[in-house]
Amino acid sequence: MALQEGDFIRLRYTGSAGGNIFDTTDEESAKEEGIYNPRAEYGPVTIRLGSHHVIIGLEDELIGKEVGTEGEVDVPPEKAFGAHDDQHVRSVPVTQFREKPRRGMRVEVEGNEGMVVDVIGRRAVVDFNHPLAGKTLQYSYTILEKVEDQVEQISGLIKLYSGRADIGITIADGTVELALPPAITYDRRWMVWRGTLVRELFEYYPDVENVVMKETFPRPEKPEEAPEIPEAEEEPKETEE
Incomplete structure (x- = not known):
C-alpha cells in the first residue's frame, strides 16, 4: 500500500552535496566521510510523513512510495535550504x-x-546563509517499514528530537507518561525540544488528554563497609634470666 501523510516509517538515508556527504544514518559512512559525531545516535530514524521531519524534497519523494522502496532523488534548493541570499x-x-x-x-x-x-x-x-543554501542535494534512501505501534512512534520522535533512547513510555486512559532518567534537565537538547514533542503528541494523537513527565531519583546504594581487621596480639616480651 502506498504511503501517505500521517504515516510513521523507519527510514535509512544519506544526503550529499557535490559528492560530499553531509548527513547520514549510517555510522560507517559518517566515519569514512569525516563527519562522525560520537555523541550522535546512528541507525534508521522514525519519522512521520507530512510533518517535515526530513528535508521537504526528500519527504515529497517518500509520499506515495511502498515499504521496501530503495531510491535516489535530487532535491533543488527551494525544497532544501533555500536560495543563497x-x-x-x-x-x-x-x-x-x-x-x-x-x-x-x-x-x-x-x-x-x-x-x-x-x-x-x-x-x-x-x-549567515545556511552552509547548504543554494545547493542541489542528492539523497539515497530505503524505506524499511511502516511503524504502527504508538509507543514505537513516540520513541522515534523522542530520539529524533533529543537523541535519547533511555526514556520509558506508557500509554493508558488518554495519558502518555514519560519516565525520565535522573538529571535530564541538564540535557540542553532535551530541554529545547521537549515543548515541540508535547505539541506533536497532542496533534498526532487526538485521544491523548495528558502528557506526564516523571523524573525519578532512586536512593543511592550505601557503599559497602570494609571488614574490620582484628589487631594483631602483641607477642610476649622475652625476660632476661
Whole structure:
C-alpha cells in the first residue's frame, strides 16, 4: 500500500552535496566521510510523513512510495535550504570576535551563526546563509517499514528530537507518561525540544488528554563497609634470666 501523510516509517538515508556527504544514518559512512559525531545516535530514524521531519524534497519523494522502496532523488534548493541570499552576507569588525577570524571559521554574531568567507583589513566578511543554501542535494534512501505501534512512534520522535533512547513510555486512559532518567534537565537538547514533542503528541494523537513527565531519583546504594581487621596480639616480651 502506498504511503501517505500521517504515516510513521523507519527510514535509512544519506544526503550529499557535490559528492560530499553531509548527513547520514549510517555510522560507517559518517566515519569514512569525516563527519562522525560520537555523541550522535546512528541507525534508521522514525519519522512521520507530512510533518517535515526530513528535508521537504526528500519527504515529497517518500509520499506515495511502498515499504521496501530503495531510491535516489535530487532535491533543488527551494525544497532544501533555500536560495543563497546576498543580503545575509555582512562585513563585521574583527574586534567583535574573541579570536582572530580566518576563512572557514564558524562564528556567532548577535546570536546569528555564520561562516567567515574572507578577511579584508580589520573587517571579516561573514555569510549567515545556511552552509547548504543554494545547493542541489542528492539523497539515497530505503524505506524499511511502516511503524504502527504508538509507543514505537513516540520513541522515534523522542530520539529524533533529543537523541535519547533511555526514556520509558506508557500509554493508558488518554495519558502518555514519560519516565525520565535522573538529571535530564541538564540535557540542553532535551530541554529545547521537549515543548515541540508535547505539541506533536497532542496533534498526532487526538485521544491523548495528558502528557506526564516523571523524573525519578532512586536512593543511592550505601557503599559497602570494609571488614574490620582484628589487631594483631602483641607477642610476649622475652625476660632476661
